[in-house]
Amino acid sequence: AQSVTQLDSHVSVSEGTPVLLRCNYSSSYSPSLFWYVQHPNKGLQLLLKYTSAATLVKGINGFEAEFKKSETSFHLTKPSAHMSDAAEYFCVVTDTEAAGNKLTFGGGTRVLVKP
Amino acid sequence: SAVISQKPSRDICQRGTSLTIQCQVDSQVTMMFWYRQQPGQSLTLIATANQGSEATYESGFVIDKFPISRPNLTFSTLTVSNMSPEDSSIYLCSVGDRGAAFFGQGTRLTVV
Numbered sequence: 001a002q003s004v005t006q007l008d009s010h011v012s013v014s015e016g017t018p019v020l021l022r023c024n025y026s027s028s029y030s031p032s033l034f035w036y037v038q039h040p041n042k043g044l045q046l047l048l049k050y051t052s053a054a055t056l057v058k059g060i061n062g063f064e065a066e067f068k069k070s071e072t073s074f075h076l077t078k079p080s081a082h083m084s085d086a087a088e089y090f091c092v093v094t095d096t097e098a099a100g101n102k103l104t105f106g107g108g109t110r111v112l113v114k115p
Numbered sequence: 116s117a118v119i120s121q122k123p124s125r126d127i128c129q130r131g132t133s134l135t136i137q138c139q140v141d142s143q144v145t146m147m148f149w150y151r152q153q154p155g156q157s158l159t160l161i162a163t164a165n166q167g168s169e170a171t172y173e174s175g176f177v178i179d180k181f182p183i184s185r186p187n188l189t190f191s192t193l194t195v196s197n198m199s200p201e202d203s204s205i206y207l208c209s210v211g212d213r214g215a216a217f218f219g220q221g222t223r224l225t226v227v
Contacts, residue, residue: 044158
């Protein structure tokens, strides 16, 4: 079985400061991990994915995430937040490399960016 | 990446009625997935739609309530039957493409 825990339901940052969104996962096999962003009244957009290659994954819009097997974590970071980063972020795990198979979503982290 | 179109984008429906949501993909895909996102919640998988066979439903979801069709490799429908206000959610279609999952814009359903 697989599960995902996003440790913060809400994160508030000031524009220009770093963003850290925490995610821990549980998986019986070698997982594939993803971060998605959902802007208000918009669909889900893929930020980045980890599929057993490099443990540090760079995504779109300056985001990156590091896969740490020993800590079963896949935290998302960005060095400098922008107002447009205000959105809901989901950490997602699947047990197979072929994503598009069953995905398990974390509970989501809502990011607020203050001017 | 795959382009996914969902219709309708939103609807307001009377309780007791049914709504069919359509999902069209711009390429052939083996599996399509339907998710539900209840207000303020994360996404939950409803079922996997397989072409040529019955859909596979997750625990807590049944075919009588959420019948699914998958007539070909680019199209699927999800019907929300005998709706109640508890069915008010966003329903999303998803496909896998080159190692990632992509989502339609979703259908925002309000049941009154």
